[in-house]
Amino acid sequence: MAYKHLNTDELTFIESYYHQNLSVKEIAKRLKRSRQTIYNVINALKTGITALEYYQEYKQRKSNCGRYRIVLPENQSAYIREKVADGWTPDTIIGRGEHPIDCSVKTLYRMFKENVFSVQSLPMKGKRKSRC
Structure with a gap:
C-alpha cells in the first residue's frame, strides 16, 4: 500500500490542535494517522516553524527524489x-x-x-x- 502524504489541511489541523494542547494520541485518532507522523510534525513546530513552512520544506526535500535526466557528454x-x-x-x-x-x-x-x-x-x- 502506498503512503498517503500529509497535505496542507492536515498539517494546519495538527498545528492548531498542538496549540490547543491536545495530546498526540488524540490528534492521531482525529486525523486517523500514526502517532509517529504527528510527533514528526510537532517536533518541527517546536523549533518555531509553521505548518506551511514545514510543507514547503517537505516539497523541497521531495524534489530531490527520483532519477536525474540523462545528459550526454x-x-x-x-x-x-x-x-x-x-x-x-x-x-x-x-x-x-x-x-x-x-x-x-x-x-x-x-x-x-x-x-x-x-x-x-x-x-x-x-x-x-x-x-x-
Missing part, C-alpha cells in the same frame, strides 16, 4: 549530430557501436522528441503525408 552529442547529418537513424548509431553512447535507443529517441537533438535532421523514412 559533448563529444557523444557531437557524434550523434554528425551521424544523423550523414543520414543515420538513432537505431543505427547505437547498434553499430563504433563510438560508445551512454544511453539506450529508446532514450535517444526520447531526446529527439524532447528537442535535445533536432527532429528535422533525422532522415525521412516512410510516408509523412498528412491525412487532412
